[in-house]
Amino acid sequence: MKNKIFTIIGGDLRSVKLAELIASEGNKVNIYGFKNANFEIEIEESGSLERAIEEADVVVGPTPCSTDGETLNAPFHPQRVFIKDIFKMMKKSQLFIAGRISEKIAQLADVYNVYSIDLLEREEMAVLNAIPTAEGAIQIAMEEMPVTLHGSNALILGFGRIGKTLAKMLQGIGSNVYVEARKYSDLAWIESYGYKPIFISELEEYIERSNVIFNTIPSIVMDEDLLRKVNKDCILIDLASKPGGINFEKAKEMGIKTIWALSLPGKVAPVTAARFIRDTVSNIIDELGV
Numbered sequence: 001m002k003n004k005i006f007t008i009i010g011g012d013l014r015s016v017k018l019a020e021l022i023a024s025e026g027n028k029v030n031i032y033g034f035k036n037a038n039f040e041i042e043i044e045e046s047g048s049l050e051r052a053i054e055e056a057d058v059v060v061g062p063t064p065c066s067t068d069g070e071t072l073n074a075p076f077h078p079q080r081v082f083i084k085d086i087f088k089m090m091k092k093s094q095l096f097i098a099g100r101i102s103e104k105i106a107q108l109a110d111v112y113n114v115y116s117i118d119l120l121e122r123e124e125m126a127v128l129n130a131i132p133t134a135e136g137a138i139q140i141a142m143e144e145m146p147v148t149l150h151g152s153n154a155l156i157l158g159f160g161r162i163g164k165t166l167a168k169m170l171q172g173i174g175s176n177v178y179v180e181a182r183k184y185s186d187l188a189w190i191e192s193y194g195y196k197p198i199f200i201s202e203l204e205e206y207i208e209r210s211n212v213i214f215n216t217i218p219s220i221v222m223d224e225d226l227l228r229k230v231n232k233d234c235i236l237i238d239l240a241s242k243p244g245g246i247n248f249e250k251a252k253e254m255g256i257k258t259i260w261a262l263s264l265p266g267k268v269a270p271v272t273a274a275r276f277i278r279d280t281v282s283n284i285i286d287e288l289g290v
Helices: 013-023 049-056 082-089 103-111 123-144 161-173 184-192 200-207 248-253 264-268 272-288
Strands: 007-009 026-034 059-062 095-098 115-118 151-155 176-181 196-199 212-215 235-238 255-259
Touching: 007 013, 007 049, 013 212, 013 264, 013 272, 026 049, 049 082, 082 103, 082 200, 095 272, 103 115, 123 161, 123 212, 123 255, 123 264, 123 272, 151 161, 151 200, 161 176, 176 184, 176 200, 184 196, 184 235, 196 272, 212 248, 248 255
Parallel strands: 007 026, 007 059, 059 095, 095 115, 151 176, 151 212, 176 196, 212 235, 235 255
Antiparallel strands: none
8 A cells, every 4th residue: 555645534533643654654645624633643734625635546534424424524623524525526536435434425425426435334444443442341331330340240232343342351351241132143152152142122131230231233222111220320331323222311311321432443542443444445445456
C-alpha cells in the first residue's frame, strides 16, 4: 500500500492515528475535519475539503460514517459536512471507504457513481474490532461495579463477534459467564466453550441473578418487563449500535444504571484500532488492484 494518495476525513483519534500510520509507510496523506481536535496531530490539515479529495486515490471516512444518514461523523469540525457534498466532489476512479455505511448513504453513493466499501462488512475488520470493544466493556464494568468481575455473574445478550470475544475474556477473568442466544447451533457452541447457554425464553430467571449485563444486539431486548427483573446493584452496558438493545427511558425511570458504550475502539485503543483499519484498507486495495 505504497505510493498512494489518501484523504482521511472526519472521525476521532482513530482517524488521526490511521493517517499517521499510512503516511509513515511512504504515502501522501491529506486530512480534513479536525480543526477543533483536543489532541496533537502530526499532519497539517488541508485548507479545503475539495482540494483534499481532488488529488486522492482513496478517501477514508470515519467509523461510524454518519450518525444521521446525511452528515459525516466529524465531531472535531466546526461545521457540518454533508456526505452528498463529498460524493459530488469524487471521481469514478476514486474509492470511498468508511465504517457502518447505512443503506441511505450506500444509495447516495450509487447516485453519484462513487465506489463505496463498508469497513465493518469486512469480516477481518469486524472480528478484530471486537477485541478493543470487549476490552473497553470490561474496563467500564470494572470501574462501575461495586464488586469484582471475578466470581460475578456476567450475562451477555447475543453471541456474535463481540459476544464471542467478550465471553472468552470474562471467562479468563473468572466470571460466571452466561450467554443468551436464539439459535440452537449458537447455544451448542456456547455450552462447548464452557459458558452457560441461555435461551431467550429463560432470560427472566437469569437476569435476576446477574451482577452485570452486556448487550450486543442492536434491537430492543431489555424491554420494560425484563428491566423489572434487574436487581438494584446490576449494571447494564450496551455495546450495540443504534437503536441499542435497552429501553433507556424505562431503565432511567426504574433507577437502573445503564451505560451506552458506543465507539469503544476509538476511545480505549485508538492506535490498535487504527492499525486494524489500516490492515483492512490495505487488503481492500490489494484485492481491487487500486
